Amino acid sequence: MRTPWQLRVPAAVAAAFLVLPLVALLFRVPWLHLPDLFREPIVGEALRLSLLCATIAALLAAVTGIPLAWLLARSTGRLTGLVRALVTVPLVLPPVVGGVALLSAFGRRGLLGKPIDVVFGFSLPFTPFGVIVAETFVALPFLVLTVEGAFRTLDDGYAEAAATLGASPWFAFRRVVLPMMAPALLAGTVLAWARALGEFGATITFAGNSPGRTQTMPLAVYLAMERDPDAASALSLVMLVVCVVVLALLRGRWLTTGSAA
Amino acid sequence: MGAAPSDAADPVALDARVEVVHQGARPFALQAHVAAGPGEVVAVLGPNGAGKTTLLRAIAGLTPLSGGRIRLGDRTLDDPALGTWVVPEQRRLGVVFQDHRLFPTMSVRENVAFPARARGMRHGAALANADAQLAHFGLTEIADRRPARISGGQAQRVALVRALASKPDLLLLDEPLAALDAQRRDTTRAELRAFVSAFAGPALLVTHDPLDALLLAGRIVVIEAGRVTQDADPATIARRPATAYVARLAGLNHYRGRVSRGGIELDGGGRLVAVDLPAPSSSGSREVLIALAPSAITVHTTRPDHGSARNVWAGRVRGIQQIADRARLDVAGPPDALVDVTPAAILDLGLTPGSAVWLSAKATEVTAYTAE
Numbered sequence: 001m002r003t004p005w006q007l008r009v010p011a012a013v014a015a016a017f018l019v020l021p022l023v024a025l026l027f028r029v030p031w032l033h034l035p036d037l038f039r040e041p042i043v044g045e046a047l048r049l050s051l052l053c054a055t056i057a058a059l060l061a062a063v064t065g066i067p068l069a070w071l072l073a074r075s076t077g078r079l080t081g082l083v084r085a086l087v088t089v090p091l092v093l094p095p096v097v098g099g100v101a102l103l104s105a106f107g108r109r110g111l112l113g114k115p116i117d118v119v120f121g122f123s124l125p126f127t128p129f130g131v132i133v134a135e136t137f138v139a140l141p142f143l144v145l146t147v148e149g150a151f152r153t154l155d156d157g158y159a160e161a162a163a164t165l166g167a168s169p170w171f172a173f174r175r176v177v178l179p180m181m182a183p184a185l186l187a188g189t190v191l192a193w194a195r196a197l198g199e200f201g202a203t204i205t206f207a208g209n210s211p212g213r214t215q216t217m218p219l220a221v222y223l224a225m226e227r228d229p230d231a232a233s234a235l236s237l238v239m240l241v242v243c244v245v246v247l248a249l250l251r252g253r254w255l256t257t258g259s260a261a
Numbered sequence: 262m263g264a265a266p267s268d269a270a271d272p273v274a275l276d277a278r279v280e281v282v283h284q285g286a287r288p289f290a291l292q293a294h295v296a297a298g299p300g301e302v303v304a305v306l307g308p309n310g311a312g313k314t315t316l317l318r319a320i321a322g323l324t325p326l327s328g329g330r331i332r333l334g335d336r337t338l339d340d341p342a343l344g345t346w347v348v349p350e351q352r353r354l355g356v357v358f359q360d361h362r363l364f365p366t367m368s369v370r371e372n373v374a375f376p377a378r379a380r381g382m383r384h385g386a387a388l389a390n391a392d393a394q395l396a397h398f399g400l401t402e403i404a405d406r407r408p409a410r411i412s413g414g415q416a417q418r419v420a421l422v423r424a425l426a427s428k429p430d431l432l433l434l435d436e437p438l439a440a441l442d443a444q445r446r447d448t449t450r451a452e453l454r455a456f457v458s459a460f461a462g463p464a465l466l467v468t469h470d471p472l473d474a475l476l477l478a479g480r481i482v483v484i485e486a487g488r489v490t491q492d493a494d495p496a497t498i499a500r501r502p503a504t505a506y507v508a509r510l511a512g513l514n515h516y517r518g519r520v521s522r523g524g525i526e527l528d529g530g531g532r533l534v535a536v537d538l539p540a541p542s543s544s545g546s547r548e549v550l551i552a553l554a555p556s557a558i559t560v561h562t563t564r565p566d567h568g569s570a571r572n573v574w575a576g577r578v579r580g581i582q583q584i585a586d587r588a589r590l591d592v593a594g595p596p597d598a599l600v601d602v603t604p605a606a607i608l609d610l611g612l613t614p615g616s617a618v619w620l621s622a623k624a625t626e627v628t629a630y631t632a633e
Binding site: 162163164 | 360
């Protein structure tokens with residue numbers, strides 16, 4: 001079928017709308033001052049903190065989210081639907097509200113935070129651990145929903161065959177299901193990682209904005225925008241490059257649809 | 262259960278009384294008794310949706326029983342009345358699925374090594390074992406390939422080798438030849454026969470293809486609409502079908518009737534004479550089934566008043582169909598009959614749909630038997 005122009009025009013608008021701002025960013029970057037800007041310790045610190053926290057958050061989301069997605073994909077019943085709906089809430093919730101919710105749970109005077117503070121003398125908010133918690137909270141639903149969709153497409157037959165061959169459900173999951181799902185699991189984890197890397201609202205609310213400790217790249221960009229727009233564009237460029245590089249590395253191997261054996 | 266874990270266990274027998282009931286939008290009930298002795302190959306034959314695969318899944322432990330009991334040797338695998346349930350991975354059975362279900366992320370070698378790995382054997386030892394098994398069945402050449410890179414016939418053999426690699430007490434085969442094209446079926450069927458006859462335990466073969474059942478099995482259990490309608494050796498199935506479905510598979514005309522005045526009055530109208538009438542059953546009923554081969558019926562355009570055929574009746578041709586090198590007439594009676602003639606006879610007799618004909622059959626060709 002030929003593509004009607006009624007579809008081509010809005011499609012072109014959408015593509016241009018997504019690409020244009022990124023191109024504009026490249027024009028705005030003060031290329032000559034770039035080396036000086038990058039020499040500022042705050043940039044390196046923010047970048048390092050961002051990458052570290054986003055990676056840990058994505059791994060935490062994967063380790064807990066993949067099992068949750070598996071259970072949601074395989075069980076039916078009212079409780080399953082309720083859990084799925086609850087998991088989706090943080091996805092649509094404004095991240096700032098998520099930060100406030102996290103404070104009510106894990107803050108020094110929060111539901112869980114208070115007993116933890118009393119017993120261990122430790123409090124999550126306004127620490128790098130708080131950054132990780134905030135990012136995991138926002139990234140986890142992304143991972144669960146994408147991975148659950150992938151699990152649903154998996155034919156039960158392979159796990160059944162594994163069982164008849166003497167495999168326990170745990171062995172079958174590790175040796176048959178996980179390898180078959182690897183591309184989808186990695187794609188889901190990368191999405192969660194990207195979401196965590198860009199997290200702003202929940203992080204600033206729950207973990208604050210202290211340079212070198214809880215100030216991630218998005219927070220640094222936002223602050224820089226007020227006093228030094230050039231620095232903001234430079235920092236934005238760094239994030240853009242990091243994201244594009246990660247996507248490009250994974251694309252050929254994993255993120256293509258179909259079998260990637 | 263007190264089963265000995267030794268590999269060299271004596272061959273055991275299967276005794277499965279399977280009741281599975283599904284409620285819901287498409288209610289379904291299966292109630293079937295299937296038994297198979299050591300070394301016996303039993304085919305479960307039936308139309309699609311009859312419950313064959315459900316039966317196999319229940320025995321494999323993939324579908325729980327609603328009632329009945331499954332025993333394998335002295336082990337009870339499933340008995341809902343007693344609350345006994347053995348998980349699939351501990352049933353020690355080998356299943357070859359219709360779609361083979363080879364793990365796509367593993368090589369052929371790793372697939373065959375999987376049962377040993379699942380039971381805790383070390384990686385290297387399991388792979389060495391798998392290599393020996395693949396060599397034994399002449400599959401060494403494809404050991405390193407992924408399942409996506411081998412043919413359907415090869416996948417079928419690998420699935421069988423993998424199922425046997427777990428040293429099962431029982432072999433279950435679900436439509437093992439259905440995924441193959443007609444050409445490969447014949448050679449693969451011969452291979453399968455060799456494989457299965459070498460297996461010491463009982464083997465259950467689920468199929469909707471009567472040829473597979475006749476050529477591979479020593480006994481055939483026919484399942485229709487969730488019930489066993491016939492359980493007999495292939496020769497009996499082929500000559501004395503219990504139901505219209507089996508008769509159609511065996512390529513026979515099939516009638517139901519009752520004995521009276523030296524002949525058989527057919528339920529659908531008409532009367533046939535047979536040489537041997539079965540003795541009255543214990544209940545005194547004289548109901549009988551009749552099988553009559555389409556090739557045993559002769560077609561005439563006028564009433565045959567000479568000849569030895571004691572069964573003569575009039576009919577009208579409803580349809581003509583070519584089957585291999587023969588023409589098959591569908592003739593309305595009573596009784597209705599399928600009649601095989603040569604294509605030349607069609608021309609010689611000038612037969613077309615609507616032609617009035619006379620049919621005749623010798624009494625010696627009419628097989629009358631009691632319903633089991």
